Amino acid sequence: MTMQTQPTVASPEADLAAPQPAEIRISGLEKTYKTERGTTHALSNINLEIRKEEFISLIGRSGCGKTTLLRIMAGLVPPSAGQVEVGGRALWHRETVDSSVIRRLGVVFQDANLFPWYNIEDNIALPLRLRGVKKAERRERARELAELVGLQNFLPNYPRELSGGMRQRVAIARALSDNPELLLMDEPFGALDALTREKMNMEIQRIALATRATVVFVTHDIDEAVALGDRVVHLTPRPGRIKDIVDVPLTRPRGVEIKKEAAFHELVGDLHTSLNEEDADES
Numbered sequence: 001m002t003m004q005t006q007p008t009v010a011s012p013e014a015d016l017a018a019p020q021p022a023e024i025r026i027s028g029l030e031k032t033y034k035t036e037r038g039t040t041h042a043l044s045n046i047n048l049e050i051r052k053e054e055f056i057s058l059i060g061r062s063g064c065g066k067t068t069l070l071r072i073m074a075g076l077v078p079p080s081a082g083q084v085e086v087g088g089r090a091l092w093h094r095e096t097v098d099s100s101v102i103r104r105l106g107v108v109f110q111d112a113n114l115f116p117w118y119n120i121e122d123n124i125a126l127p128l129r130l131r132g133v134k135k136a137e138r139r140e141r142a143r144e145l146a147e148l149v150g151l152q153n154f155l156p157n158y159p160r161e162l163s164g165g166m167r168q169r170v171a172i173a174r175a176l177s178d179n180p181e182l183l184l185m186d187e188p189f190g191a192l193d194a195l196t197r198e199k200m201n202m203e204i205q206r207i208a209l210a211t212r213a214t215v216v217f218v219t220h221d222i223d224e225a226v227a228l229g230d231r232v233v234h235l236t237p238r239p240g241r242i243k244d245i246v247d248v249p250l251t252r253p254r255g256v257e258i259k260k261e262a263a264f265h266e267l268v269g270d271l272h273t274s275l276n277e278e279d280a281d282e283s
């Protein structure tokens with residue numbers, strides 16, 4: 001009898017202990033750019049599994065392939081080999097993207113890239129308009145998202161009337177408008193001053209939690225990478241490959257005070273060492 005009941009008791013725990021299915025799987029990814037001036041091997045054998053709702057920070061020297069990796073994941077540039085799967089579905093079929101996968105992504109770049117002739121409401125709701133969503137529904141969603149990024153009072157304004165940080169928040173709201181499962185951000189706060197950047201770091205954590213999106217966040221800034229990430233992936237150049245993946249077991253939410261903790265400094269220090277080793281490797 002005991003033998004028979006055991007499995008039923010054990011299975012829920014076993015389920016809990018089982019790793020969550022990888023939301024994103026990057027396998028054997030390669031990218032070579034061919035130009036008239038020669039070829040650049042930008043990415044070499046990139047393999048990475050990203051869990052559902054995980055926040056990945058991607059760091060590395062200029063030119064190590066961070067943007068290339070993000071553009072491949074965003075369906076903007078085809079890989080030379082390898083695959084990106086989102087929820088088990090392949091993004092690339094040779095040089096063609098699967099549009100049903102693209103719909104599950106939201107993308108934010110360094111420059112907010114808003115349309116100057118649209119107000120904030122229309123900028124946020126643009127992806128919905130392109131998908132043919134009716135005006136009333138678009139309006140409601142834009143309001144909801146503006147509130148999420150703290151811009152509910154700026155819906156009728158135009159991009160030129162907003163600060164850089166506010167425009168970046170509009171870009172984030174726009175990327176979230178179609179409920180993406182995966183949010184890809186390439187140095188979204190690179191152009192902001194240190195204080196605004198710190199505020200945005202708080203915002204993005206809150207937004208990631210609220211939307212439950214899986215996030216890949218590119219940054220040059222090691223402090224920012226550690227403060228935000230569940231894991232920090234360190235890419236190394238020529239050709240771009242993964243040198244290190246560092247777990248960040250710090251509790252959330254992480255406020256500015258996290259930067260005073262010894263554990264934070266240790267992680268930042270380790271990553272500094274890892275980046276400095278690149279110089280040693282080259283000499």
Ligand SMILES: Nc1ncnc2c1ncn2[C@@H]1O[C@H](COP(=O)(O)OP(=O)(O)OP(=O)(O)O)[C@@H](O)[C@H]1O
Pocket residue numbers: 033034035040042060061062063064065066067068069
């Ligand atoms: N469209 C392109 N055509 C040719 N080469 C390219 C192209 N885009 C990027 N590269 C090359 O690929 C390599 C990786 O570039 P990438 O922009 O991905 O680096 P990055 O890590 O994002 O750099 P940064 O931190 O400066 O933004 C670089 O050597 C770059 O010159």
Ligand SMILES: [Mg+2]
Pocket residue numbers: 066067068
């Ligand atoms: Mg880049």
